[in-house]
Amino acid sequence: MVIGDDFGFLVSKVSKLSGIDLSKYRESYIKRRIDFRMKIIGVESYSKYCKMLSTNQKELDSLINTITINVTEFMRDKTPFEFFLNKILPQIRDRKIRSNSRLLRVWSAGCSYGEEPYSIAICLSEFFDREWITSIYATDIDDQCLDTAKSGLYKPEQLRNLNEEIKLKYFEKVNGHYRIKDFIKKKVKFKKHDLTTQPPISSFFDAIFCRNVMIYFNEEQKRKVLNDFYRSLSSGGYLIIGKSESLPVEFKNKFKPVDLREKIYLKV
Ligand SMILES: C[S@@+](CC[C@H](N)C(=O)[O-])C[C@H]1O[C@@H](n2cnc3c(N)ncnc32)[C@H](O)[C@@H]1O
Known part of the structure; x- marks a missing residue:
C-alpha cells in the first residue's frame, strides 16, 4: 500500500x-x-x-x-459438494479403513455465516454411519459472521440448493426461518482466526475447504495461507478452493489436481 x-x-x-x-x-x-x-x-x-x-x-x-464480503449459501455452487460426497468421501473412507481409523476432520477456512461448514457436516452425515467420529473446524475473521453461524438460524433463500428431504432431515422450521438441528450443529466448532496473520490450526485435516476467500489476498498472503494448508493437511488430504480461483504454479509440487473444474486438489 x-x-x-x-x-x-x-x-x-x-x-x-x-x-x-x-x-x-x-x-x-x-x-x-x-x-x-x-x-x-x-x-x-x-x-x-x-x-x-x-x-x-x-x-x-x-x-x-x-x-470481508460474507456472501455464501448452503452447498454453494452445488457440484463441488456433490463431488466431495460422491468421489472424495469414498476415497477418504477407504484410506481410513486401511489405517484402522474412524476419525475424520475437516477445516472450513473463511466459513462466513456457517453455511459452508454445515453443508460439509450434512455431507459427512449423509455418507458415514454412527461408527465414525466426524468433526468440522470452522474459522473466520469476522465476529458477526461467527455469531450468526453459532446460532445456526437461516433465511429460506440460503437453503435454495437443498432439496426438501435434506431440509426436513437437518433443519427445524422456526418462525419462517430454518434452524440447523443440534446433532449437526454439535459437529461444528467455530473459532475466530485470521488466515493471513495467524499460524494455521494445529491439527491434521482430511480436507480443507477454503472457498472464495483467497480472492481477496495478495500473492504473498496466498502463498502463506497455502503453505499453512499444506502443513495442516494429513497425507492424502484434500484442498477445495472456489470455482473462480486458481493455485499459483509454484504449488504444483504440493497440490495435485483431482478435478480442475471443481477445484479440488490432493496434497502431494
Ligand atoms: C465470500 S465469503 C466465503 C464463504 C464461504 N467459504 C463460501 O465460499 O461460501 C469470504 C469469507 O472470508 C472471510 N475472510 C476474509 N478475510 C479473512 C482472513 N484474513 N481470515 C479469515 N477469514 C477471512 C470473510 O470474513 C468472509 O466470511
Missing part, C-alpha cells in the same frame, strides 16, 4: 482501529470497497472519511463488513 497519501493514511488508520491488517489484501480491491462505502454515505474525500471513522464505530463495522 502507498503510505503517506490520504488513501494510505486511511488504510493504516482502518487497520489500527479494526485490528485487521488491510495491507494483506490487494490494494485495488481495498480501494474499490472503500470507494463503494464512501459513495453510499456521500463522503467525498479519503481524509474526511478517515476523520469520520475515528469517531463512528458503526461506519467502521460497515466498512469492515464490506471488505
Whole structure:
C-alpha cells in the first residue's frame, strides 16, 4: 500500500482501529470497497472519511463488513459438494479403513455465516454411519459472521440448493426461518482466526475447504495461507478452493489436481 497519501493514511488508520491488517489484501480491491462505502454515505474525500471513522464505530463495522464480503449459501455452487460426497468421501473412507481409523476432520477456512461448514457436516452425515467420529473446524475473521453461524438460524433463500428431504432431515422450521438441528450443529466448532496473520490450526485435516476467500489476498498472503494448508493437511488430504480461483504454479509440487473444474486438489 502507498503510505503517506490520504488513501494510505486511511488504510493504516482502518487497520489500527479494526485490528485487521488491510495491507494483506490487494490494494485495488481495498480501494474499490472503500470507494463503494464512501459513495453510499456521500463522503467525498479519503481524509474526511478517515476523520469520520475515528469517531463512528458503526461506519467502521460497515466498512469492515464490506471488505470481508460474507456472501455464501448452503452447498454453494452445488457440484463441488456433490463431488466431495460422491468421489472424495469414498476415497477418504477407504484410506481410513486401511489405517484402522474412524476419525475424520475437516477445516472450513473463511466459513462466513456457517453455511459452508454445515453443508460439509450434512455431507459427512449423509455418507458415514454412527461408527465414525466426524468433526468440522470452522474459522473466520469476522465476529458477526461467527455469531450468526453459532446460532445456526437461516433465511429460506440460503437453503435454495437443498432439496426438501435434506431440509426436513437437518433443519427445524422456526418462525419462517430454518434452524440447523443440534446433532449437526454439535459437529461444528467455530473459532475466530485470521488466515493471513495467524499460524494455521494445529491439527491434521482430511480436507480443507477454503472457498472464495483467497480472492481477496495478495500473492504473498496466498502463498502463506497455502503453505499453512499444506502443513495442516494429513497425507492424502484434500484442498477445495472456489470455482473462480486458481493455485499459483509454484504449488504444483504440493497440490495435485483431482478435478480442475471443481477445484479440488490432493496434497502431494
Ligand atoms: C465470500 S465469503 C466465503 C464463504 C464461504 N467459504 C463460501 O465460499 O461460501 C469470504 C469469507 O472470508 C472471510 N475472510 C476474509 N478475510 C479473512 C482472513 N484474513 N481470515 C479469515 N477469514 C477471512 C470473510 O470474513 C468472509 O466470511
